[in-house]
Structures are given as C-alpha cells and as structure tokens.
C-alpha cells in the first residue's frame with residue numbers, strides 16, 4: 001500500500017509538479033527603456049523667479065576686469081591659517097582696524113577660529129536701498145548690514161569669540177577687493193572664516209519700485225567647491241530660518257559669476273542674504289528692532305555652534 005501511494009505520488013508529481021518545482025516563469029516582455037524622470041515638482045516655498053542673485057551684486061561682479069578663470073579659484077588655506085601675504089603689503093594683526101579684545105572673555109572659551117565679519121557695501125554704493133516707506137524713509141542696505149554686525153559683535157565680545165571687522169569705515173563703495181584683501185592679509189594663528197552680511201533685492205523695474213510680493217525670504221551663499229563653506233552656510237541658514245521664521249530660500253551657489261568675496265577669499269567664506277529690502281512687506285520686518293536682533297542672534301548661534309563643534 002505504501003509503495004502504491006509513493007508511486008501514485010510520483011505519478012501525480014510528474015503530471016502536476018510536486019510543489020517544489022517552480023512553474024516556468026512566463027517570459028517577461030523585453031525591458032523597456034527606463035521611464036524619464038518625472039518633471040520636477042515646484043517647491044511651493046521656492047519662488048519661481050530669477051531673484052536668486054542680488055542684481056546689483058551681480059552687476060558688480062560682471063563688470064570686474066579680472067580674467068574669467070578666477071571663477072575657479074578656491075584658495076582655502078585651511079591647514080595653513082596664516083599664509084604669508086603674496087604681495088608687498090604687510091600682514092594685518094588682529095587688533096588693527098577693528099579686531100576684538102574680548103571684554104570680559106568667557107572663562108571656558110578657547111577660540112577655534114577668527115571670524116572675518118564683512119558688512120557688505122558702504123554709503124557710496126549705488127542703489128542698495130529700498131523704495132520709500134510710508135514714513136518717507138528708506139532702508140539703506142549698508143546701514144542695515146552694519147546694524148546687524150554691531151549686534152553680532154556686542155555678543156561676540158561677551159562670549160570671548162575672536163573676530164575681525166573687514167570694513168569698519170562706512171564711507172566706501174562696494175570696496176570688494178579691499179575687504180577681501182584685508183581678510184586675506186589678517187595674520188592669526190588659528191583658521192579664519194569669512195562671513196559677509198547682506199540683505200537682498202529682487203527684480204524690480206527701478207530702484208523706486210517694489211519687487212514681486214512673492215520674492216522674499218533668506219538664503220545663504222557659499223563657494224561651489226568648498227565643502228567647509230557649504231557646511232558653514234547650512235548652519236547659518238538653519239539658525240536664520242529658526243530665529244526669524246522667514247521663508248527658507250535655502251543654500252545658493254553657482255559655478256561662474258560667483259560673488260567676489262566668496263571666490264577671492266583664502267578661507268571658507270559665506271554670504272548671508274537676510275530678507276528682501278525691496279519686498280514691500282518684508283522691509284517692514286527688516287526695519288524692526290526685534291527682527292534685526294533675531295537675525296543677529298542667528299548669526300551668533302551659528303558662530304557658537306561652529307566654535308563648539310568645529311567643522
């Protein structure tokens with residue numbers, strides 16, 4: 001009987017398969033070429049406009065007479081924080097020209113970096129001001145940048161964080177080469193980081209017109225081939241958005257036509273654009289003492305985070 005059952009089982013298995021044998025897999029149709037990627041979905045937070053470049057800054061760069069190959073400079077002397085000056089100009093010591101003597105120094109703080117703080121523009125910079133506000137005033141970008149800078153350095157003094165102000169004077173124009181030159185010549189025994197402080201302008205018909213209401217928010221720029229610069233920019237951008245609640249326009253960089261202060265500085269460098277002074281709603285915020293303090297606080301929090309953790 002057992003033998004019969006085994007034979008029967010074998011017979012059935014030979015006809016129907018024994019369950020362990022796989023049925024032949026139906027032939028699949030020939031592989032189709034991979035589907036093209038779906039079209040990018042517009043980020044509702046990302047204005048679809050061309051306002052990612054401060055237009056006047058862009059003009060300044062495009063008018064420079066340097067050869068275009070300087071776009072590819074990336075001279076970060078991070079492991080050699082005090083390179084000798086390449087020309088006959090003497091090195092700048094930290095306490096010259098706006099350097100900090102912390103008063104009182106934070107007892108536990110050991111400085112990791114010297115922060116080259118750069119207030120963008122000067123009183124002789126053309127443009128860089130808002131249309132007239134209701135009270136007839138205008139936001140002047142160089143004043144805004146210096147106000148933020150002062151709020152930052154007040155806190156850095158208390159924290160004992162070392163910094164150098166590239167352009168303490170106000171009666172200058174864009175002064176691009178000199179502000180970079182000073183930071184590069186600064187002779188210190190620890191690495192330097194360059195932070196240029198700005199607010200932004202979107203496209204507008206003229207200096208007396210507002211940009212589109214949707215052009216608003218904060219963005220931080222870094223040199224495209226600098227991983228440290230990108231990391232620093234990310235930390236600043238995060239704190240700026242957390243503190244202000246402004247729209248996040250994320251990190252920005254470009255391969256050519258990069259801001260001079262990002263490509264000519266011999267150290268990791270970033271540039272913050274904290275809001276649009278020619279957005280008729282955002283400029284009201286940028287004129288507020290409380291908002292300016294939040295923008296400055298964000299810069300200080302980012303500096304403290306990097307001082308604490310390193311790069």
Ligand SMILES: [Zn+2]
Nearest residue numbers: 054120198199
């Ligand atoms: Zn600017």
